[in-house]
Amino acid sequence: MSREIGxxxxxxxxxxxxGDSAGGNLSAVLANELPGTFALQALMYPATDLTHPFPPYEENGEGLLLTKDALTWFQGHYLDGTGADLKDPRVSPLYAETATLAAAPAALVITAGYDPLRDEGEAYAQRLRDAGVAVEHVNYDGQVYLFFSMPAAIPDARDATERVAAALRGAWA
Incomplete structure (x- = not known):
């Protein structure tokens, strides 16, 4: 990949x-599959564990933009009947080996308090941190899924956008 970019x-x-949500999932998988390629991974409420074992999946899974039914629908289309193991790190990066995570780039992980994906994003940030990766994790307690995409209307989204820009400047300094 580096040769083509060059x-x-x-x-x-x-x-x-x-990326955010599924884009955060794909970004985390890329960062893990292509060590040494990226200076930063910026993950906004990433889907990192498609087994959804965390309480917010139930607590925040109805009436707040992203529902359990929608997650099931998205996941079904993402995996498209492949029979993939939900704990395969190429599906759920939370299950990557510690050595794989240790080779990952620095990370900014943004989560939202009223999001079914909140705890899996937090767990992924902690796994990266435990593997020795520099991680900034910010949870916006009062926010819902997709808030990041509304910086014109939501001050926390502006703050989150500024954090991503600052993290990129820092990674590229």
């Missing part, structure tokens, strides 16, 4: 990966 005139030392 051939296009890109700076391979200034690459980052990031």
């Amino acid at each position: 051939a296009l005139g890109g700076d391979t030392t200034r690459m980052a990966v990031g």
Whole structure:
């Protein structure tokens, strides 16, 4: 990948990966599968454990934008009947080996207090931290899933956006 980026005139030392929800899942998987490629992973309420063992899945799974039914629907389409093991780290990065996580880039993990994915994002941040990765985890207690995409209306979303920008500047300094 670095060779292709360099051939296009890109700076391979200034690459980052990031996304929210399923995009956070894919970003975490990429960071784990391509060690040494990224300077930062920015994960906004990432889906990191598709077994959904954490309390917010039930507590926040109805009436707050992202529902349990919607998660089931998305997960079914994502896996599309592949029979994938939900604990495969390419599906649920929370289950990656510690050595894999130790090779991951620094991380900014943003979670929302009223999100069914909150605790799996927090657990992933802790696993990275335990593996020796520099992690900044910020939970926006009063927010719901998708708040990050509304910076014009939600001050916490503006703050979160500024945190991502600051993390990128820091990673690329």
